[in-house]
Amino acid sequence: MLQVRPVARRFQLTLNQPEHYVPVKDFLLSNPNFKYLISCQEKAPTTGHDHIHIFVCFSKTVRLNPSLLHGAHIELCRGSNKQNVAYIRKHNEILDEIGECPVEGRPIKTVKDLLEIDDPETVPAYYLKSWREVKTMFCSMTIDDVYKPNVEIYFIWGKKWSRKIEESL
Structure with missing residues (x-):
């Protein structure tokens, strides 16, 4: 058989x-x-x-x-x-x-994916160091690190192919 x-x-x-x-x-x-x-x-x-x-x-x-x-x-x-x-x-x-027990779930591709994880037991071992760094960095950031109110914006306009970039430098 x-x-x-x-x-x-x-x-x-x-x-x-x-x-x-x-x-x-x-x-x-x-x-x-x-x-x-x-x-x-x-x-x-x-x-x-x-x-x-x-x-x-x-x-x-x-x-x-x-x-x-x-x-x-x-x-x-x-x-x-x-x-x-x-x-x-x-x-x-x-x-x-x-x-090492295999972990299932959606793959971790971005920092946002790491931030969504609250329990370190669910983080795969090879992402644990990155998870800790992201969590500590996220906790130590202030609004001034992210939001920059003193940004100046200039609009340069003119005809197409008229070397606007070169003249602005």
Whole structure:
């Protein structure tokens, strides 16, 4: 039977043989596109069987080889990163948390985007220094720094191509 190899950036794995956790974790960490992993151990309430949940993120789309995952059940993630991490964290026995948790949301492109963020916990790590600088600069500015009432404006008019700029200098 042909086994499909799923392709995605984010996966939710369920490993029913906890003794194979270390080789599975090592395989996931060895991928050059690895970004984040969180795992927990849980006991099934109905059967009492121990199993491990793993949420893993990659920076690029990857194809996981099921034979190297020791029979783990592979699912493509449907919810947000925050929801998937919350699903793993709801269990008390967190085994590993490796890498930086990916942040979702609209990208930060302008200073205005940084100013709209109030909670430093929601700022990605690579924007944190800029966020602090913008916040301190914004708090220390006065109206005189922004508004300049003594500006003189001159209008120069004349025929087209009549060297108005050169004469005004």
